[in-house]
Amino acid sequence: MRMLALALLFAAAPAFAQSNVPQAELAWKQLPDPAREAEARALMEELRCLVCQGQSIADSDAEMAGDMRALVRERIAAGEDAGTVRAWLIERYGDYVSYDPPxxxxxxxxxxxxxxxxxxxxxxxxxxxxxxxx
Incomplete structure (x- = not known):
C-alpha cells in the first residue's frame, strides 16, 4: 500500500510543477504590427529557453519562455530594436540565453x-x- 501511494505521488509530481499564475498577455498573442511581430519572432528564435535548454523561447511551452516572449514583444512594441532587447536579456540572464554567445x-x-x-x-x-x- 505504501509503495502504491509513493508511486502515485511521483506520478503526480509534474502536475504540481506548474504554477497557477496566468501567463503574460503577450506570451501567446502576436503584436498588431506585422513588421514588429516579425522582428520579435526572429529574436525569439535566437534566444534559448532557460528551462528547456534545447528549445528557443519561440518553441517552448515553459512558463519562463512565455514570460521571456512577453518581455521581447513588449520591448519591441515600445520601439526598441532587437539588438538592444537581446543585449538586455543577455545582461539579465547571462550569455547562455543566446544561441550565439559573444x-x-x-x-x-x-x-x-x-x-x-x-x-x-x-x-x-x-x-x-x-x-x-x-
Missing amino acids: ISSASAPLWIAPLVLLLVGAVIAARSFRRRRG
Whole structure:
C-alpha cells in the first residue's frame, strides 16, 4: 500500500510543477504590427529557453519562455530594436540565453577548444602518416 501511494505521488509530481499564475498577455498573442511581430519572432528564435535548454523561447511551452516572449514583444512594441532587447536579456540572464554567445573570457575556451583539438588531430595524423612511409 505504501509503495502504491509513493508511486502515485511521483506520478503526480509534474502536475504540481506548474504554477497557477496566468501567463503574460503577450506570451501567446502576436503584436498588431506585422513588421514588429516579425522582428520579435526572429529574436525569439535566437534566444534559448532557460528551462528547456534545447528549445528557443519561440518553441517552448515553459512558463519562463512565455514570460521571456512577453518581455521581447513588449520591448519591441515600445520601439526598441532587437539588438538592444537581446543585449538586455543577455545582461539579465547571462550569455547562455543566446544561441550565439559573444566571445568573452568565460566563453573563449569554448570557441578555442575545437580549433586546438583539430590542430592536435592534424599533428597526430601527420606523424602517423610519416611513420608508415618510413
